[in-house]
Amino acid sequence: MAKSSLNIDEVESLCAEPDPSTRDYISHHTMLLIKDPKKTLDFYTRILGMRLLFGVDLPAISTSTFFMGFAKAEDIPKDKAKTIEWASKKPGCIEFRYEYGTDTDESFKGYHNGESDPRGFGHIAVCVPNIDDACKRLEELGVEFAENPKQGKMSGPAYIKDPDGYWIEICSGKKYREDLTGII
Amino acid sequence: MAKSSLNIDEVESLCAEPDPSTRDYISHHTMLLIKDPKKTLDFYTRILGMRLLFGVDLPAISTSTFFMGFAKAEDIPKDKAKTIEWASKKPGCIEFRYEYGTDTDESFKGYHNGESDPRGFGHIAVCVPNIDDACKRLEELGVEFAENPKQGKMSGPAYIKDPDGYWIEICSGKKYREDLTGII
Numbered sequence: 290m291a292k293s294s295l296n297i298d299e300v301e302s303l304c305a306e307p308d309p310s311t312r313d314y315i316s317h318h319t320m321l322l323i324k325d326p327k328k329t330l331d332f333y334t335r336i337l338g339m340r341l342l343f344g345v346d347l348p349a350i351s352t353s354t355f356f357m358g359f360a361k362a363e364d365i366p367k368d369k370a371k372t373i374e375w376a377s378k379k380p381g382c383i384e385f386r387y388e389y390g391t392d393t394d395e396s397f398k399g400y401h402n403g404e405s406d407p408r409g410f411g412h413i414a415v416c417v418p419n420i421d422d423a424c425k426r427l428e429e430l431g432v433e434f435a436e437n438p439k440q441g442k443m444s445g446p447a448y449i450k451d452p453d454g455y456w457i458e459i460c461s462g463k464k465y466r467e468d469l470t471g472i473i
Numbered sequence: 474m475a476k477s478s479l480n481i482d483e484v485e486s487l488c489a490e491p492d493p494s495t496r497d498y499i500s501h502h503t504m505l506l507i508k509d510p511k512k513t514l515d516f517y518t519r520i521l522g523m524r525l526l527f528g529v530d531l532p533a534i535s536t537s538t539f540f541m542g543f544a545k546a547e548d549i550p551k552d553k554a555k556t557i558e559w560a561s562k563k564p565g566c567i568e569f570r571y572e573y574g575t576d577t578d579e580s581f582k583g584y585h586n587g588e589s590d591p592r593g594f595g596h597i598a599v600c601v602p603n604i605d606d607a608c609k610r611l612e613e614l615g616v617e618f619a620e621n622p623k624q625g626k627m628s629g630p631a632y633i634k635d636p637d638g639y640w641i642e643i644c645s646g647k648k649y650r651e652d653l654t655g656i657i
Contacts, residue, residue, distance in 0.1 A: 291535050291572070291573040292573055293574070294573075295511070297530050297537075300525065304514050304515075305519035306546075307522035310522075310606070313601070314521070314522050314543050314601050314607075315543060315599065316542055318642075321594055322593055322595060326484075330487040330488050331487060334488040335492075338495020339491070339500070341484065344656070344657030345656055347655055348655070359495075359500055361496075362490075377644075381499070381501065381564030383500065384595075384598070389478075403593060406585075407591070409585035409594070409637070410503070414503070416561050426492075453593070455594075461561060462560065462561020469554060471532070473528030473537070
């Protein structure tokens, strides 16, 4: 069995104090390639509750890209330039990038979701107020579950699959708050 | 040359109004597997300016996991349970997951960064106030660039590599605000 080379008590000492110049940095987005924007836009709005913040069509590189995130309609500026200004300060967006033609190319096998070899990227995660309520609705909508809270290796979060097979963790902070064992 | 099957004018009609039950959902984190937490913790704090929000050591599954993000020190609660409550409401965190032993296993070749086949996950992105200033500092710190603004296919953002080879886009909203061509 593999051993950790990490002394948990030393973890804090491995972290440096951030440089003042990074003070206004924002963890802005994660980019995922998608096969079919029609399916992705439907899934992430209707099923998951995100909104399209803005998109960019780039015919020169045969690509369209869509920035999505959770936002209240009333918070999104009506003017496109202001929307982009606002969206560029919004952490946790997802950029879905479509390379023209993958949706109609029958020879295209789809993208690698990271859950099989070669591994690296694992999943994105949505924190919800109540996992049980969220999962009940997702089940009713016919969403495919990769792991449900009672079957996974770790109790608590559920994992669903998006139209490209990417895993989305449905989590809440509750599990870790209730059991601080192992918390660093 | 591939064609887009998407009528840009119809993109909005492909998006549904979010269900009210999703109102408080948060785009919380992206999970990436890492080979060596010592290198990752150093890189994301000292170089990039993130902080370790909390970590969890899970010996039962030989895993430690680290939730990191941009945060002001004064905003992080001192009490661990409160930190988790706070961190679970913070969008755009990155979860770095370490499976015991990868850092000392000479046969372990590292993780797949998504920039070669099979593709899917592309990169994470940090929005900064000024790309030039940020890149100058990153160059001085000896960070490896995957693409710099003058060499990339798209003008504007830079891409750097983290210790596992994952690409990090260094972006700002400025480019898209200044040129609204193709904006959806």
